Amino acid sequence: MVLMRQTSTGAEMALAVHDAIQTAGHAPPALRGGRAPYVLSGVLALAATAAAGLSVSYPDVLGGNPAGNGNLHGTALAVLSFGLPALIAAMSLTAKGSTRAFVVWLGTLGYLLYQAVLLCFATPLNNLFLVYLLFLGLSLWSIATLLRATDLRAFATRVAPTLPIRWVAGFTLGLVAVNSAAWLGRIVPAVLGPTPRSLLDGTDLLTNPVYVQDLAVWLPLAATAAVVALRRGPWGTLVTGSMLAMYVLECLSIAVDQWFGAHADPTSPIASAAMTPVFAVAAALIAVPLALYLRHVDRRPTAVPNGALRRRDRDLRRAAVAKVRAEARRFTARRGP
Template sequence: MTRRTRLLCASVAVLVVVAAVPTFVVDGILNGPPVMNGSARGTALVMVALALPVLVLGMVTSARGTPLGAAALLGALAYLTYNATLLVYATPFNELFLVYVALLGLSFWALVSALLDPRLPLLADGLPARGIAAFILVVVGLNALAWLRLVVPDLGEDPPGFLAGTGLTTNPIHVQDLAFWLPAMAIVAVLLWQRRPSGVFLAGPGLVFWVIESVGVAVDQWFGHRADPGSDVATTAGVVLFVVLAAATAVPLALWLRTVAGRTRHPGGPPARPAARTPQGSDRP
């Protein structure tokens, strides 16, 4: 890990505490509908209790060139970027607004810096690449269809029905997923299907991101439902769905970790086994 990335990640870790702890524990910070306040509190809890430890683990271990360290670091930063965006755009303006903005900016640039880190590992072959790629593509497709099924019927409606009870004028989850995160994961899956080293590497962080996010959604659904049991925005069915999705995503992540463990190198280290080459050639993450 470069010094630049290390400093950015350390700043992100501090801001997670400064942003998430008051959001979770201080009454009066959140001033939206009860169900959305509950969901935001659940997100804040997962930021501190899960994403922050994974980020710290990644900071400690990625310097050794391990797949676990790099995947933990990038996956946690992706999760924090995603959910800091929700704190900025889905939480009514409050005393922590500038802290939320700082967390969003630093998480994003730390993610960019980590992706540009020259010490990212070059992984060997042996991964069940097409099986994991197929899993990612199925999740991407189902997620996109779920959002389009909500959005398309209400195009032209003011306000659209899917925003009822949220207090939002548009849903930043739909924007992020459809514009950025789902296409990004689809590209990773295609590269993985082709067994390109960049796809083999980025599949790990992507799956870490999805596991943390699935746990996070399950928790925020639980807190939101507790805050307003009559709301359709957060339900017990949503809790169950995302617990199942987290468990399902943990399977390909475990396969990735088992396959690539011990097959990395970084500058100055011992050589790794050559990565698989395809007719399309190979590249580096």
């Protein structure tokens, strides 16, 4: 029993030394081990490819008015052109240990969920409904699974203390304010007036899923995360960066869908080719704080000179040897002569 106890103690110390050396050299990954996030997001990529690819290949299936069909055709094309490549690249780089890619992965999942809602609710029921539904469900559960596997403490160690989070969070709050004002500026006069359905002119829809998800989910989430990020809360910092990544992709998507919608019906009030460069510029502007944010993530202490690294590892090993010797002396003292 004594021998087993001694062996156990030695093993524990060896593991402690190993962990100390690993931690000293590299910050722990933000994503815990496990295949579930990769598997679910991989299946999502297949579902998104099917939903978007079939929508682009068979536009007549959409069944809405010309401008609405054009918008959704552009949305599907953007998913194929921007969303899926971003998802696959982010997953691959996260698997190699990149926390920057992990932030983009989460933001890309948010973008795909947004587009899945549009495919499900911004087009009349059609033959692709079950494919759209699969796309929506997998997007939602991929986010839940990825968040479940997130180690916020480890994420915090990957963020440099020099990150100008007040500037990034302030920009995000400004973005939320502008977007909210734009939507409420349309909604409030309409719902307080005699013809609230004027909000839907030219859409042939029963409601507007853009207003619904922006005002009920995404804008409150971005605002709350930014406020928490101001206090350097890990989850607020993570979600703020992810929301910026999502908004870059969303602005690019809007630029594409406005172009297709306007060319399908130049007289429609729901699409304008003039908005394509506007949202392309918006994507570029949002990319600035996103790039600044990502520049301060994955800041590992690998810039320590090699000599300092060797001295640190040597000191760790000496401390481990000292602990083993002390344990051996205690063991000898307990046994007696």
